[in-house]
Amino acid sequence: MKDIRPGTVYIIGAGPGDPELLTIRGQHILEHADLVVYADSLVNPELLAYCQSGAEVVTSSDRDLQDIVGVMTKGAQSGKVVARLHSGDPAIYGAMAEQIQALRAQEVPFEIVPGVSAVFAAAAVIERELTVPGESQTVILTRVQGRASQVPASASLESLARHQATVAIFLSAALGHKVSRELQAAGHSPDALVCIVYRATWEDQQIVWSTVARLAEDLRTAGIHRQALILVGPAITHDGLQRSRLYDEAFGHLFRRPKGPKP
Ligand SMILES: C[S@@+](CC[C@H](N)C(=O)[O-])C[C@H]1O[C@@H](n2cnc3c(N)ncnc32)[C@H](O)[C@@H]1O
Incomplete structure (x- = not known):
């Protein structure tokens, strides 16, 4: 120790x-x-x-x-x-x-x-990898501008969400309309899935699947306005069925030789 x-x-x-x-x-x-x-x-x-x-x-x-x-x-x-x-x-x-x-x-x-961090707890409870090959290899941790916080314009949700990376939005459960507006302005379809994870790993944890357009309404209906993460992006929407090359039989690396036809 x-x-x-x-x-x-x-x-x-x-x-x-x-x-x-x-x-x-x-x-x-x-x-x-x-x-x-x-x-x-x-x-x-x-x-x-x-x-x-x-x-x-x-x-x-x-x-x-x-x-x-x-x-x-x-x-x-x-x-x-x-x-x-x-x-x-x-x-x-x-x-x-x-x-x-x-x-x-x-x-x-x-x-x-x-x-x-809550972001990893949320990924665990919804059983998603945040970096799925072919879907997203980037994770953005962000928030929308609140009353007390200053988010630089160059790092607004609208500009970050254009990358179609996995986006974990902290501290914004009370600002569902703003999140929804900025995601749509960034090109996310109103029908795209969004996951709200309230108090991940606590006994009263809630997981609410919503869409970009319905986010504010679903937050309100579930009574969630704090202690929640909002997760968006292709790795959240899909369940990561595309296999990583790292574990592909034909792919070798430092610790494992590739399997393939014997020379
Ligand atoms: C002041 S920040 C602290 C974040 C913390 N340092 C972390 O790494 O998770 C508080 C925000 O984190 C998120 N948060 C913290 N714990 C959470 C949990 N168990 N489930 C979901 N979101 C959580 C919420 O967005 C909440 O508004």
């Missing part, structure tokens, strides 16, 4: 919801943490069962970033093992950049422990 150092902030990806999807490194750190700061709106509280009985637990949904960094910095500077639990992977829509910038400025040591 790698060291767990007092006076350090560990920024941990807590995974999409199912507590068994935490990494072993994440679990070890939680077992040793003196202070745990966790995003209670999206992180499963069952993960706190890994913490030692005396650990202090602080929620982050009711605090601003400055406040959160202040709590973590104070904890680390007093010699505590600090665990900051983020939903999914902290590198995706986790405001991690601002936190590590502030920790660096205070010379607080930190380590980032990756987690299972």
